[in-house]
Amino acid sequence: MTAELLINVTPSETRVAYLDNGILQEIHIEREAKRGLVGNIYKGRVSRVLPGMQAAFIDIGLDKSAFLHASDIVPHTECVAGEEQKKFHVKNISELVRPGQDLMVQVVKDPLGTKGARLTTDITLPSRYLVFMPGASHVGVSQRIESEAERTRLKKVVNQYCDDQGGFIIRTAAEGISDTELARDAAFLKRLWAKVCKRKKRHQTRIKLYGEIALAARVLRDFVEAPLDHIRVDSVSTYESLLEFTAEYVPELTEKLEHYSGKQPIFDLYDVENEIQRAMDRKVALKSGGYLIIDQTEAMTTVDINTGAFVGHRNLEETIFNTNIEATQVIARQLRLRNLGGIIIIDFIDMNNEEHRRRVLHTLESAMSKDRVKCSINGFSSLGLVEMTRKRTRESLEHILCGKCPTCLGRGTVKTPDTVCYEIMREIVRVHHSYDSDSYLVYASPKVCEALKNEEAHALAEVEIFLGKSVKVQVEPLYTQEQFDVVLM
Incomplete structure (x- = not known):
């Protein structure tokens, strides 16, 4: 390997x-x-406060105002746990910020589609072994460091670097690292934070104070x-x-x-x-002959599994089970490769055997455990769908590399030539009632013109008889299938 x-x-x-x-x-x-903007620190100005949404829009100098929720204004909320979490209440947004106020904020999510960047006032600065938390007074340790003795050692070493400037989170990479290396990391982060603060005092609002590497x-x-x-x-x-x-x-x-x-x-x-090009395809082939259909929408991503040409060797139930098992590995890879996030709905082929369902879910969880992005799998729903979420912090591969189709405008389908023919005929009648003309000239795409002259020629002739006027058809090669014009002659 x-x-x-x-x-x-x-x-x-x-x-x-x-x-x-x-x-x-x-x-x-x-x-x-x-x-990408994630990790960048800005000095922004509150442009609008929306109590109904418990949020505010912050102008940080970008095309779109960024979004700040009330829960992201309270410092270091991720460290609130246990009994403290039960007592924790988010204050009303109107008590926390006001229009025209300047705030230091950090981007936690890039602008996605029509949405602006998501912000937090909970500033963090990462380095090799530590994450600096300005304003905090404690030391947190990564849960992936399992040795209690090592956790205690690290906490004791790093705790001496906490002061009025802030506290630290000890990253997994710090396990087994010497005191000298930790001290160097802490000193570097404090110097970096001092530069950010100095830049904040020196500049007016709507300015980037720190950019990610x-x-x-x-x-x-x-x-x-x-x-x-x-x-x-x-x-x-x-x-x-x-x-x-x-x-x-x-x-x-x-x-x-x-x-x-x-x-x-x-x-x-x-x-x-070639792999990047294949990651743009809606259909993903499985080695067995089955396939996945992946559809990405604004609200969620759906994954549908089909047996396709895979007929199996024993019975239908085994064929379905084996296809679903194979699909779990491919789904996990495709989610990482395409960087799909948010709500993900997986429609496995229906399984009646409860043990098969349990094993498929376990295999999916095992495959997703390799993902460096936080994922949560909720299991099979009452409709037999697997619901899961994957943290989304940046645009998906499709959104980075692709834009909306100028013909279908993102629908993924275009009207058939027949449909456009009927629209043209209705438009001719509409124009006839509004304007006086001796005849009409229709400009349309090659396929639509071909349909008007062949399959729909009889229907067009009836329109001419009904109106008592002639209709001529002319090909416009640059028109898309849905484009047409009816011109008075």
Whole structure:
């Protein structure tokens, strides 16, 4: 088993692919013109307060105002637990902010579709081993560090760096790390926070105070806990900057960095380009002959499983079970690869055997446990659907690479030539009652004109007889199937 990161850099775009045993698992894309905002800190101004939504809109200098909920204004709410959580109540938004007020906020979710960025006043600054929490006075430890002795040691070491500036969360990567390394990390974060505060005092509102590091370095920081074997970079300048970054923050990754200088593009060499293209397809084939249908909408993503050409070897029940089991692995990979988030509904093929349902659910949970993004699986509903959520912090792969079809405007379907023919005939009658004309000329797409002259010729002739006027049809090659014009002659 090998795990690799491939970094492809061009002047306008950086792409990072994560391969596990030669199979693409994740793809991260950052374009200079549309860099992600998550982690950025801004000095913004409250433009509107909406008590009915318990939220406020903050102008941080972007095209769209960002969204701040009342629950995200209280500092470090993620640390409230146990009995304290029962007593915890979110204050009314009107008591927390007012229009025209300046706030320091951090982006926790990129703008998605028509929605602006989601904000919090709960500022955090991450580094290699620690996360700095300005204003906090405690130390938290990652739950993934299981050794109680190590948790106690880390907490004791880091606790001495807490002061009026803030507290820390100890990341999983800090397990087994020396006191010196932790001290260096804490000092770096405090210096960084001091720079942010200095910039806040020096500048007026609607200004970015801190920006997240570039994609390539950010991925290395986030993948440091993954068992990487190779990190291949096809840009000399990026390779050199990553050498400096790893030497200072993640020295264990320095020796794994390689500069790729081959003539063939690195993504072509590892078949990543083809995998990205396949990730745009609605239909995903299973090795057995079955397939998935993945539909992404504004509200949710749906995944439908079908047996397709897979007929099995024993009986229908075993065929359905085996198809569903295979689908769980593919679904987990597709969710990561396409970066699908929010509500996800999975329609497995109906299973009557309760043991089969339990095993399919367990296999799905096991496959999703490899996901670095937080997921929650709620099990089978009364309708036999599996409901789950996957945290969404940035645009999906489809939204990054694709836009709405100019013909169907995102519907995914276009009107048939027959339908457009009938619309044209109704339009001719409508124009006849509104304007006086001797004849009419119809401009339409090639397929629609062909239908008017052949299959619908009889219907068009009846319209001419009914109106007592002639109708001519002319092809307009540049028209889409739904476009047409009725011109008075």
